[in-house]
Amino acid sequence: MSTANLTTNTNGQFFSNSSYLPNATTITAPSAPGTYTIKAVYTDPDNSTWNASVGILVINQTVDQLKVTADKxxxxGGxxxxxxxxxxxxxxDYILYTENVSIxxxxxxxxxxxxxxFNCTTDTQGQCLYVTTANTTNGEYIVELDNFKTFTTFTVSAFDFTVYMKDELGQSLKNTFSKNEQASVDVTVFTNRTDEIYTFDGYISDASGNVVKLINTTTLDTNNSYNNRFVFTADSLTFDFNVYTATVTVTKTGGGSITSSTxxxxxxxxxxxxxxDQASGFEYSYSTFGNQSVxxxxxxxxxxxxxxxxxxxxSFFNITLEDKLGNQLRRMTPFWNISCGLEGCYEFSFTTPSTAAKYTLIxxxxxxxxxQTAQKTITVIDKVISAQTTNNDGDIKELFGTNEFVYLTMDSYNTTDTTVNLTNAEIVSVTYMNxxxxxxxxxDTFSDMNISNSDKEWAWNTTLQRFKLTTPRAGGLYDVIISANNGTLGATARFLVNPYDICVVxxxxxxxxxxxxxxxxxxxFQTTDTIYFEMIATQANNPTGKAEADNFTISSNSTSHGMASACTVDTQQKQVVSNATVVIEEVKNTRSGKIFTLNTTESSCQxxxxxxKYTCTVKATEDWDGGSYSVQMKYTGEDQETTDIVYGLFEARAFYVYGWADTWQNKPSSNITLTVQMYEAGNNWWSSYGSAGLSGSISVEKIEYEGNPGDEIWPPLTYNYTNISNASTDVTTGQGSIILRAEFSQDGQWRTGRYRAILKATDDGGNVDYGYAYFEVKRWDVYGxxxxxxxxxxxxxxxxxxxDNISLFIRIVEVSC
Structure with missing residues (x-):
């Protein structure tokens, strides 16, 4: 259809016109929409030809990229x-969506x-759906759009499982290990059965695909969910400094197998x-104006x-800034700055390009x-636009009832003007949290909108630079995407609909x-218990200001020793919600992600x-797995239109391991005393805690260092405490104490920061469980x-x-213990 002659540079590369090479040959897209191929033919000095090609998609709308996802x-199969x-x-910095695109x-x-x-055309939200049925053959499947412009994958399996990298104890998620450190490949199969047999095996390969270690056949132990781990050492003879992949095949006896990796x-x-931290040159996140020093x-x-x-x-650093075509625009050299962080850092700066675009800093x-290489996306912008939820007067407001409108007040500025009025703006999409x-x-105008109208509407007022939206009837979090100035600017906002205040215990x-x-x-609770939730619901009063914890409809009311306290709601001063319908929608183990099937005849709310006041009974068709649980419940008001979502929390274990530092903030030279408990949840423990627990032993298996606030380390480091074998205690009445002495810490005193001790408890019957005890080491206590x-x-x-200018009250005192 068209041809162009391109000349290679000294590296044998050729480029078309771009902001980086404005004088290069321009390649113009065809005028008719469709799928096209760009073919390059190179003739070398020996008159031999070499061909390469790439497919492009031409459409009538502006689209920067396609995206595809599956709902699971x-x-x-089926x-x-x-x-x-x-x-x-x-x-x-923002993503908008394009309608009427054929995909x-x-x-x-x-x-x-x-x-x-399949084929579909995007709607006003810039998306389209294709619904099909999963193939009955187990394996991994690929969904691609327009000849792999983008793709995603999903798996078809007769059973659901997860594979994670963890520490050698299987207690901490971890994906970075030092040489000669122990690691584990942890596999869990989710099933309601207890009479099945699962095993896994596999291999560990390096970044080049070379197999460096075999994963021996491991049988999964059953406790409703099947779990086990393969422990290995990242020894220096086998493992170099590299990225590795653990590939495992899980086999169900008589039920096929499936492969996955981590x-x-x-x-x-x-x-x-x-x-x-201060005066970075960025407006927000990693976005800044052009020609700025960052x-x-x-x-x-x-x-x-x-x-x-x-x-x-x-001299050991190589720092570059590249555009989206890989052209190197900047090269920087850092310098040592002793004043940043706790121990100093290497600092560098550069002047951002003048062209608004996304760049890669390497x-x-x-x-x-x-x-090792680290990179971030640096966005050069020419305007800043933001949206804040407010009331009709422009005061900050984040919580809204169903009997009031939501307002979004816009704010915009550039490098020369502190305030830039938007000429036009529109709501692109409103998405619920599900x-x-x-x-x-x-x-057309604010006055055209009626709160009693069931239709969802929005209006824009240019003078006020403000949107007015009809509030949805379902309580929860909503995301709004906004387009302004004929689609040249974008912004996002969030608001919370809170029809009811609901306390749950x-x-x-x-x-x-x-x-x-x-x-x-x-x-x-114990793993065999039936769980009950008491709830008190009142009509919400949603004041102006930022949403705070008291505004949320989630409350665990947790106190020590596994006990909780009653909801304290003044039903004489607040309007109660009567004649509501409460339904249990989902019970999920928050650690494993497993969703439990409920006994429908015994699980109900009234x-x-x-x-x-309402009470919900929650009983599964099986015993609970060990772990914490989230119970999602839906309230429907007497009008049968207003709804709200509330979450109840509980924990289930065969027995509990609980520990805490007697003093939370400690000096580097302090000995740390941990009080530890081992008990079964129930009336016997709660009626006389501290003297009616289990007998056995509790030991500290290892101590992990998590860094300092603002300088966190993840995954946490294994801290070298040299007397770990003696960090244990016998437990006879459910309680004991363990002393961690500073003289056995890594440098003879504790490093400032946060720590967690991994506790291993063994009862007299040989049953084992794990828990954590946290403590902090500081020189000063700083509060603001x-x-x-x-x-x-x-x-x-x-x-x-x-x-507004913001004033801070700051207190600095020496840690006393």
Whole structure:
């Protein structure tokens, strides 16, 4: 259709016109939409020709990229599969969506053989759905759009399982290990059966695909869910500094097998960088205007102790800024700055390009054995636009009832003007927290909107620079995407619909809890227990200001020893919610992600009185797995339109291991005393805790260091406590104490920061479980709160307008213990 002659540079490369090469040959897209191929033919000095080609898609709308997702990652054969395709337009830092884009796609097996074709056209939300049925053959499947412009994968399996990298105890998720450190490949199969047999085996390969270690056949132990781990040592003879993949095949006896993988890396040090805390030159996140000086800090740290590398110097770094075509625009050299962080850092700066676009900042550091690279996306913008939820007067407001409108007040500025008025703006989409999109129509003016109208509408007022939206009837979190100035600017906002204030607390009886009944409010239970939730619902009062914890409809009311306290709601001062319908929607183990099937005949909710109190009974068809649980319940008001979602929390274990430091903040020279408990949840323990627990032993298996606030380390480091074998205690009445002496810490005293001790408890019957005890080491206690001061003094203030000055009250005292 068209031809062009291109000349290679000294590296044998040729480029078309771009902002980086404005004088290069321009390649113009065809005028008609369709799929095209760009073919390059190179003739070498010997008159031999070489061919290469790439496919492009030409459409009538502006689209920067396509995206495809499946509604789940794992399906059972024959299960419904919902595929969502999106046409995305990127405006500055924000993602907008394009409607009326025709998208072609295929579903393929792991060998890329086509299983089926599909086509759909994006709606006003920039997305379209294709619903199909999962193939009955187990394996991995690929969903691609327009000849692999983008793709995603999903798995079809007869059973659901997870594979993670963890520490050798199987207690901490971990994907970075030092040489000669122990690691484990942890596999869990989710099933309601206890009479099945599962095993897994596999191999560990390096980044080049070479197998370096076999994963021996391991049988999964059953406890409702099947779990076990393969423990290995990242020894220096087998493992170099590299990225590795653990590939496992899980086999169900008589039920097929499925393969999956997880990755980890072996490093003795890690590389990270971030913008400077103060005067970084960025407007927000990593976005800034063109021709601005920006400042960043590099923190290369030892994995062994979290300290900054001693051997690194400026010449070992390679720092570059590249555009999206890989053209190198900047090259920087860092310098050592002793004043940043706790121990100093390597700092560098550069001037951002003038063209608004996304750029890649790459930092590389090399020693004789290892080279590591870290990168971040730097966005150069020409305007800043933001949206804040407010009331009709422009005061900050984040919580809204169903009988009021939501307002979004816009704010915009550029490098020369502190305030830039938007000429036009529109609501692109409103999405509920479960992913469903709401259909809104545009009203001409604010006065055209009626709160009693069931239609969802929005209106824009240019003078006020403000949106007005009809509030949805379902309580929860909503995301709004906004387009302005004819689609050249984009912004996002969030608001919370809070129709009811609902207090939730778990208990061990469907009836009343008081001193006469002998029952308790509690959040810890045994794995065989039936769980009960007591709830009190009142009509919400949603004031102006930022949303705070008291505004949320989630409350565990947790106290010590696994007990909880009753909801304290003044039903005489607040309007109660009577005649509501409460339904249990989902019970999920928050650690494993397993969703439990409920005994529908015994699991239900009903009103306890006419003052807004309800009781829900939660009983599974099986025993609970060990772990914490989230119970999602849906409230429907008497009008049958207003709904709200509330979550109840509980924990289930065969027995509990609980520990705490007698003093939370300790000096580096302090000995740490841990009080530890081992008990079964129930009336016997709660009626006389501290003397009616289990007998056995509790030991500290290892201590992990998590870094300092603002300088956290993840995954945490294994801390070298040299007397770990003696950090244990016998437990006879459910309670004991363990002393961690500073003289046995890594340097004879504790490093400042946060720690967690992994506790292993063994009861007299040989049953084992794990728990944590946390403590902190500090030299000073620093505390600060925002305040509002006048001639009468200062008082706490929790929210401010965007242009307000903020005053902080700061207290610094020496840690006393």
């Amino acid at each position: 990652s794992v399906y059972i 299960e419904e599969v919902v595929i969502t395709a999106q046409a995305i337009r990127i405006v500055g 072609n796609g295929t579903i393929r097996d792991s060998n890329k053989n086509i299983i089926s074709f 990755s980890f890396e072996v490093r003795d040090w890690t590389l990270g960088f971030q913008k400077r 400042f960043l800090e590099i923190y290369p740290k030892y994995r062994s102790n979290g300290s900054v590398l001693a051997w690194a110097n400026e 930092v590389a550091l090399a020693d004789q054995e290892d080279t 992913g469903s999109s709401l259909s809104y129509s545009k009203a 778990a208990k061990n009886t469907p009836g009343d809890v008081n001193s006469q009944t002998g029952y308790y409010y509690a959040w810890q 009103a306890s009185d006419n003052e807004g 709160i925002p305040v509002d001061c006048d001639s009468n003094g200062c008082s706490h203030k929790s929210y401010f307008n965007s242009k």
